[in-house]
Amino acid sequence: MPQICLRKVYASSEIISLHVQEDIKSYNKYQRRKERTKKALHRIPDVQLMDLKVDYAFKQLFGNEKNKDITVVFLNAILAKSGRSPIQQLYFQNIEIGGEYEEDKKSRLDLLIRTENKEWVNIEIQINNEYNMIKRSLYYWSRLFSEQLKKEQSYKELYPVISINIMHFNLLDETDAFHNIFHLHEIKQKYPLTDMIEFHFVEIPKLITAWKNNQLDPWEDVLTRWLLLLGTVDRQRNHFYEDIYQELEEIAMVDKTLNVAMRVWEDLSRTEEERREYEIRLKQILDEQSKKRDRELLEQEMEEVKEQKEEMKIEKEEVEKQREEMKMEKEEAERKKLEAESALKESTKQTALKMLEQGISQTAILQVTGLTLQQFEVIQQETSR
Secondary structure: OHHHHHHHHHHHHHHHHHHHHHHHHHHHHHHHHHHHHHHHHOOOOOOOOOOOOOHHHHHHHHOOHHHHHHHHHHHHHHHHHHOOOOOOOEEEEOOEEOOOOOOOOOEEOOEEEEEOOOOEEEEEEEOOOOOOHHHHHHHHHHHHHHOOOOOOOOHHHOOOEEEEEEEOOOOOOOOOOOEEEEEEEOOOOOOEEEEEEEEEEEEHHHHHHHHHOOOOOOOOOHHHHHHHHHHOEEOOOOEEOHHHHHHHHHHHOOOHHHHHHHHHHHHHHHOHHHHHHHHHHHHHHHHHHHHHHHHHHHHHHHHHHHHHHHHHHHHHHHHHHHHHHHHHHHHHHHHHHHHHHHHHHHHHHHHHHHHHHOOOOHHHHHHHHOOOHHHHHHHHHHHHO
16 A cells, blocks of 8 residues: 555656646746847837738838848748749749730739749739639739740640739638638549649738637748738738737747848838838728728618618508508498398398288388388389389
8 A cells, every 4th residue: 555655656746747847848938938029129110110911012022132032931931831842043023914905904913923943923912802802813813824825835835823812801701711722623532633723812811810819820830920920010900910020020030031021121111212102002002992992881872772762662562552452442342332232122122022912001011121102112113114
């Protein structure tokens, strides 16, 4: 018995020791993070940072030749999720798609990149929901894919086109995931048809929700930290996520590329000329959003008026229907009354005739039947014909 008790004591001591070691590790980790936070807090800029979801700011950071290293890391973080090989070198393209025919719609792409493997990557960033994102993405992909071929080239010279759509609104109601990737697959067995087509849809609101619910770890996931960078500033709601910024500042102390990106971001936000161009574009986006909201409100009001008119029409038709039914009921009642009166008159007439045949006196007949003298005389005249 004493040996068994001693074993239990030793086992309990080992468990306690393990818990103590874990607590010490957690405490040390907390202390290191606390020290990093203190240092990072001093680097929060006084200037109002640009919202990187505004296409102008996005392109200045990720579409600049000077910042190619930043773009490579950002792009690889996205493409790694679909299993594509890392990009070592990329080339910015500045072209319009469309315009083959006079009536074609021309579109300037937000950021078009050609990789050293000759893949085409189109990155579109959208703040306002125009309810056309999927079709728009398909249109851009189709034009980029088809316009690769020049005269006398063969289909072998076509290369993959990857479409990346970053949106400040929710698009896919079927999932809570903020990053969704689409390929062409066989519908039952799911094997891929080709790697020529690939769509990425990144929904920033879902990313922020996941962050608030402590479902993200930007220390472990490179893409998460870059997407959080895009979500830090929300000029539509005039909100700055200070907790996200502080976390990214801590990570930037060990992530050199992120550190450079954040410093470039701050410099862009401080530069007067860049700031002016950004504010012009931001105002345009917010004005478009305001007009869109006004249109939606007007359409909603018109729909409500239409519904009210429809309801009034239905009510009016219902009242008319009730009136018609009441009229028909009244007419039916009148008809039945007349039929009853006619039947009563016929019955009284027949009674009077039978009494007359039996030689009953006129006075008695009038008393029994209730006929007037004039009515009785009419009956007598009809029988005498």
